Each structure stands twice: as structure tokens, then as C-alpha cells.
Amino acid sequence: MMKKFLSFFIAAFMLVALPMAVDAKKDGSAKIEFAKSSHDFGVVKEDGGKVSCEFEFTNTGDAPLVIIDAEATCGCTRPEFPKNPISPGKKGKIKVTYNPAGRPGPIDRVVTVRSNGVPKKVRLKLKGNVLPVNQE
16 A cells, blocks of 8 residues: 555656656746847938838747837837737847937937846947938
8 A cells, every 4th residue: 555655656746846847947038139239220311201120039038028118218219119929939020210300410329128038128229320401
């Protein structure tokens, strides 16, 4: 009777402990990895209208990635980000639109992306040069 109980106990322990050991190998976190972290608009005309670019990222972790916020350093720069979670292995995009109107000279802007992933915060950089209206 004792041998049967011991055998049952060991088998039950293995059924519970083995899956837990496999799960322990996963860190259970989302990871955000951008294909690029900067974009150069080059030379844009001040009166040429808004310009946009996209920053593609991948969730290389093993948990859903949630973009909490994407915030620009200035009101002339507007980021758009996915509102739904990005599954592990899937891609997403942050679209950034810059308005050069009234801003001649160098473009030097940063968009800070906050997520539940690793790293928690990523800075995307925009650069370029706005050609003044009278220098076209």
C-alpha cells in the first residue's frame, strides 16, 4: 500500500512539476525590437505639407506587447500607435507625422514610446532640414 501511495505521489509530482519547469524557462515578458530607431527626412519644404515615416517593430518576447503611449517632444510631431496588443512574433508600426510649416531649419525631434515590453521606453529620432519658403 505504501509503495502504491509513493508511486502515485511521485507521478503526481512529476505531472505538476514538469510543466512548471518548462514555463520557468520562459521569462513571460514582451520584448519590443525596432527595425530602425531614427529617420532622416532629408530636405523638406516649409510649405510642402506634412511628411510622415513609419517605424516597424516586432514583439520578440513570449507575451503580448502593449504600446502604452507614444509622445513627441513638440506639437509639430504626431505619433500614431497600435491600440491593440501585439502577439509574440508579430509586427506593428508607429507612424510619425511632422509638420514643417513655420519651422525652417534643422529637424531634431524625439518620439518616446512606452510599452509593457523590454525595454519599457524607446526613443525614436527624427532629423532633417526644413527649407524656408523664400529659399525655394
